Amino acid sequence: MITADLAGLLDGHLRRRPEAVACRTAVAVTYEELARLVDDTAAALRRTGVRAGTRTVVLVPPGPDLLAVVFALLRLRAVPVVVDPGLPPGQLRSCLAEAAPEVFIGIPLAQFARVVFGWGRGSVRTSITVGPRRLWLGTRPHRPRTPGCDPVYEPGRADDMALLAYTSGSTGPPKGVPLRRRHLLPLLRMLSDSAAIGPGTRMLSTFPPFAMAAPLLGATVVCPDIDPRRLDRASPAVLVDDIRRHGVGALFAAPALLDRLARYCLARELVLDSLNVVLTAGAPLSPAALDRVRGFLKPQAVAYSVYGATECMPVSTIGCGELAATAAATNSGAGTCLGSPLEDAQVRVIAVSDEPIDRWSDDLLVAPGTVGEITVTSPAVSDPYLHRPDATALARIADGDQVVHRMGDLGTIDAQGRLWFAGRKAERVRTEHGDWYTDHVEPIFNTVPGVHRTALVGVGAAPAQRPVLVVEPDHGTSRRERARIRADLLALAQQQPHTAGLDDVLFHRHFPMDVRHHSKIRRHVLAAWAAHRLKANDRRAHPDDLSGDGGAR
Numbered sequence: 001m002i003t004a005d006l007a008g009l010l011d012g013h014l015r016r017r018p019e020a021v022a023c024r025t026a027v028a029v030t031y032e033e034l035a036r037l038v039d040d041t042a043a044a045l046r047r048t049g050v051r052a053g054t055r056t057v058v059l060v061p062p063g064p065d066l067l068a069v070v071f072a073l074l075r076l077r078a079v080p081v082v083v084d085p086g087l088p089p090g091q092l093r094s095c096l097a098e099a100a101p102e103v104f105i106g107i108p109l110a111q112f113a114r115v116v117f118g119w120g121r122g123s124v125r126t127s128i129t130v131g132p133r134r135l136w137l138g139t140r141p142h143r144p145r146t147p148g149c150d151p152v153y154e155p156g157r158a159d160d161m162a163l164l165a166y167t168s169g170s171t172g173p174p175k176g177v178p179l180r181r182r183h184l185l186p187l188l189r190m191l192s193d194s195a196a197i198g199p200g201t202r203m204l205s206t207f208p209p210f211a212m213a214a215p216l217l218g219a220t221v222v223c224p225d226i227d228p229r230r231l232d233r234a235s236p237a238v239l240v241d242d243i244r245r246h247g248v249g250a251l252f253a254a255p256a257l258l259d260r261l262a263r264y265c266l267a268r269e270l271v272l273d274s275l276n277v278v279l280t281a282g283a284p285l286s287p288a289a290l291d292r293v294r295g296f297l298k299p300q301a302v303a304y305s306v307y308g309a310t311e312c313m314p315v316s317t318i319g320c321g322e323l324a325a326t327a328a329a330t331n332s333g334a335g336t337c338l339g340s341p342l343e344d345a346q347v348r349v350i351a352v353s354d355e356p357i358d359r360w361s362d363d364l365l366v367a368p369g370t371v372g373e374i375t376v377t378s379p380a381v382s383d384p385y386l387h388r389p390d391a392t393a394l395a396r397i398a399d400g401d402q403v404v405h406r407m408g409d410l411g412t413i414d415a416q417g418r419l420w421f422a423g424r425k426a427e428r429v430r431t432e433h434g435d436w437y438t439d440h441v442e443p444i445f446n447t448v449p450g451v452h453r454t455a456l457v458g459v460g461a462a463p464a465q466r467p468v469l470v471v472e473p474d475h476g477t478s479r480r481e482r483a484r485i486r487a488d489l490l491a492l493a494q495q496q497p498h499t500a501g502l503d504d505v506l507f508h509r510h511f512p513m514d515v516r517h518h519s520k521i522r523r524h525v526l527a528a529w530a531a532h533r534l535k536a537n538d539r540r541a542h543p544d545d546l547s548g549d550g551g552a553r
Ligand SMILES: Nc1ncnc2c1ncn2[C@@H]1O[C@H](COP(=O)(O)OP(=O)(O)OP(=O)(O)O)[C@@H](O)[C@H]1O
Pocket: 167, 168, 169, 170, 171, 172, 173, 174, 175, 280, 281, 282, 283, 284, 285, 305, 306, 307, 308, 309, 310, 311, 338, 407, 408, 409, 421, 424, 516, 520
């Protein structure tokens, strides 16, 4: 049974299957070996003063060392601060200034960056380097006799703070999200129930925090040789090799990386037949990408898109069969189906507003089928943001003794109770004739041959913005091809009432994406670029010269 005593979960697997492999990198580490590492690490951390509640930054790549540190912190009931290592150094510094960690654990490169960029300056009192020889402040602690069973550790409680996780900062600066142990249980239960991750499963996750869940469920975590800071550069060949070599049964990858893997497999007619389940999250999985993903799976395998956010994970899941069945609707502008809300998650859609809402009232609800903001009440909803009362006021509604979380996403609920994604609230385009929703528009245009992806952005001040479609063409597209694509897009726009007002198409070589998943388009960055570009084009009266940042592909 999954309980809030997460360290106890790990110990349970150790007692039942000490010889089972907990982690696979170049070497295999068994549960027994992992437990010893955790014991050593916990003892060393305790000697440096790490206690329940100590905020600790961990910048260590996935592998046994990271598992040892994270599970040792769990055992001590300390609080890991989870921040994307791929953030620009200045943004990472701001996150750490806000989180005020007392302890900084990192590999030598992270320690070097800490000193150079001033990460945690003013709050960090202990820094610990995880090196090739695993030196803890130059000393090696004593080993407790029975690994995993040291009686000095208290079992974790549901209300203990588990971690401080930062959002990906796709729509503004990343926000600190305090998560208690009980907030994590719905995710663990979903992984165990829907995705069937359990003893014996070999799981590979390209998102390290999800990889940490595998040993808690008795599974083996396979750590791929990729840089989590640069997922856009992760090699599909390396992933394929790891999946095959280790017989990976469960894979998590964000949509963009999953699609790159799928394209790689498609070109080589590869089927990854060890995979039973594939999970993705972070952004919609487009119908075309889904088709390609199904191409590398055996027929019995399932792919799920999981919908949720740092503040509330998960909200709903949808399997590949249902996603495929709703693909035609997506391609004609209905949005992306996110599936039915999970048990325990109450999802309601309210009228769109950019203002705080203090109290819940059923008057906030929109009629079924009408686009509004998605709200969630669930045991997974986190505590309020760290030190951000304004952001919290915009994201929370009090409803008696419950808290309603505003997802900042737009969507609808259909007659079957399924949730549909329409785009992010902050990225809606507000024209004189009404609002345009990114996920009601982009999928239509993404079907045009030669288009890699599109982004709808608004230029000018709301509510009189000019809708602009920015296009990232397939690699190597010629100028003539671009002219054809533009003509096709504009013709397609005329076929749908909700896109008929589109007159502007710009080509951009390579979209700016979020650092966590490289799957969310940073539309506000593109909007600023588009405004600049349109102004330049208007000045030159040369609208066909649509070269993107540094020239179109
Ligand atoms: N399966 C999915 N389909 C569509 N969108 C998804 C899915 N899963 C997550 N998302 C998007 O990701 C968002 C959550 O992202 P995350 O918590 O990483 O930070 P963020 O909201 O992007 O960060 P910030 O608030 O700093 O901009 C959701 O609100 C939603 O927009």
